[in-house]
Amino acid sequence: MGDPINSIGNWLESILLGWGLPAGVVSAILALIGVVVLCSLLLVLDIVLVWVERKVVARFQDRLGPNRLGPFGLIQPFADIIKLLIKEDITPAGADKFIYNLPPIIALSTVLLLWAVIPLAPTVLGGDVNVAVLFIVAVGAVGTLGIIMAGWASNNKYALLGAFRTVAQMISYEVPMLIALLIPVLLARSMSLQNIVGAQNVWFIFVVPLAAIIFFISAIAELGRAPFDINEAESEIVAGFHIEYTGMKFGMFYAGELLHAVTVSAVFSSLFLGGWHGPFADQFPVLGVFYLLAKAFILYYVIMWVRYSFPRLRIDQMLGFSWKFLVPLALSLLIVVAILDRILVTSFQVQASTPLYAISMLAANVIIALVTVLGLRSYAKLERKRFPEDRPVAIAPEADFKELIVQE
């Protein structure tokens, strides 16, 4: 009892084995069923997310949001889907057809792939890979590739610009994200997400809050959400890489983006918020799924909160923030955590995941945070002094401009 998912699995397995199928085929069939069920549930969740996102943004902007179809506008997403499905499917002239049609699939499937390693409950997870943390990064890289393909194949300047911006952004923010990911790996002594969740008697966000914040910021940048949404900045490049996509192809980008936000929240919950940990989760594993989703949705709300509260950053500010602030901070944090861990475990015999260990780590984090804040303050003072100086302003190079006119 308390674990209906595995009971159903065992029951199906016994039935299939009873039919005389070989064990390898049975496990393949069961895995296939698991994948189909998980993906279907996630895609159904995705439909609801459209409504959630629109309702929440309406709250932030002091509007009502969808409220005409059904109670609280709950049927609105289905109307949206019908609209998307009956729209004309346009392939722009000069587009690279095959490459143009691939990115919507990549955008959605890379997000679904991430769920393969997220432990949903103590006994329910896709695969307990011992490189799960790297897997997350790898899948993110493939997602970036999809965006580049979309931008290039659309034969549209705005799309190409969006793709360029995306690459610059992803490459810069992957660095602090990877370093921040190393810290929970270091604390849990494993790259498997199941082990990382299992090691969190004390949630890692209370042990290494700075790492959690760095990961959260870089994850938002990876999502391409405001304030990091220059790759689809509406006021500058219309819609960025997906400008030419119509109907359900656009819908897949949109669905992928929404689901990506929840997925990243789930990854964050697994890394820093204890994943499926919660009251009675050990006795009733199915409760773990509920806890994980609850944490993921609270975080999703925070992501939306950030998205609709902050203005968009300029690209140089954004890249500067990553390279000049997040990367050095993450690196120094990693060094401090590694050395402190070594000292605590070998010299003082304080094992990981004991309260004393957590408190010392937390203290180190707080000290680094204080130093960072002080440093930022003096930097801000310096910047204010520099303000009256002449700033570099972009001026159209006149000679080139004339040449262009002659050419035309």
Next chain:
Amino acid sequence: MVMQIIFLIVAVVTLGSAVMVVTVRNLVHAALWLILSLFGVAVTFALLNAPFFTVVEVVIYIGAISILMIFAIMLTRRTMQETGRSVNPGWWLAAFLSLVLFAGLLWMFSTWDGFSTTLPDLPAGVDQVRELGIALVSPNMYVLPFEVASVLLLAALIGAIVVAWERKS
């Protein structure tokens, strides 16, 4: 049996897309074929039961190198057009050298007895990644090559900064 069929399919895809990389006229297409080929290599690693290398192959070769390559191509070439001839006057030399290399490899493998030896199984409960990590930093194993590689990468990093540095004059 199933594994062999999967391996054959993967090998055909890998080699086929590698051939496409060098024959296709459009540079972005070539880069995308290269990515497919690298995916094939990653799957081969997965078939060899080496998940760490699978993931690292995807992260480094697809996530970093190929994307930078596409980026460079898109920034420097007129990307929507066919660009130039795909062979240069020295093609016969390259063909000759690769033929020699292939023959040499073939000869080496024909005398190698490694095909018949079976790999020893890892002891149960051993974390491959952990073992690899320890091997990379333990003084009597691979710490020196590992550090040399790190210094090389650091030098490349500093070199890139020096090249890109805006001199105030």
